[in-house]
Amino acid sequence: MMPLEASVGNLGSVTDHVSPLEDDPMSAELAERVERLCRENGRNGDLADMFEEAGAGELLDTFIxxxxxxxxxxxxxxxxxxxxxxxxxxxxxxxxxxxxxxxxPLPGVRNPAPEVFCYVCPLKRCDRVESEDARCSLAERPLERVRLA
Incomplete structure (x- = not known):
């Protein structure tokens, strides 16, 4: 499925997002692991120091x-x-x-807004979902905005 992009006024670009295969346990697990590393890497910069302390700085570079x-x-x-x-x-x-x-619980489930958006992995490699604008710390790119409703 090719992404469908549209410009929505001052809301920026909206993309249809295809998540990793949910019916494939291995793909789902890998996506969750990528999400964890992405979140931790973007948190406060301490992770790079921990990689260096463990003598594994090249592993993060290799993964990225x-x-x-x-x-x-x-x-x-x-x-x-x-x-x-x-x-x-x-x-x-x-x-x-x-x-x-x-x-x-997912935000907005009980009282949905007229238009609901989320932000997802720009690489389509993990299942990270944010309710507010954020960045992928691994790709150094903003998460993609996806219209939910």
Whole structure:
């Protein structure tokens, strides 16, 4: 499915977004792991220091190079995420890319607004969804705006 882009006044560009395959557990897990790393990397800059402390600074660079390729290899991404988790575990940071399994309601479910938007991964490689404008810290690009309703 090709993205459909439209300009909406001063709201910017809106794109139809295709998420990773939800019926494929491996794709869904990989997308969740990418989301975790993206969020943590963009938080406050401490993650790069932790990578250096673990002697794994090149792993983050390798992962960013892989994830930003036109056709990212899922096996290569998973292997690099595994190596990242292993390296960071050596300094006491366990499960960085492993998603939490908790439930929380989606914003706007009970009282939907006339137009509802979310912001999603511009690379279409993870299942990150934000209710406000944000940036992908791995691709150094803004998340794409998607109309929900």
């Amino acid at each position: 190079a892989l994830i930003t390729q036109e056709s990212a290899d899922p096996a290569g991404l998973s292997a690099t995420l595994d190596a990242i988790d292993k390296a960071l575990a050596s300094i006491g940071l366990h499960g960085l890319t492993r998603p939490n399994r908790s439930w929380s």
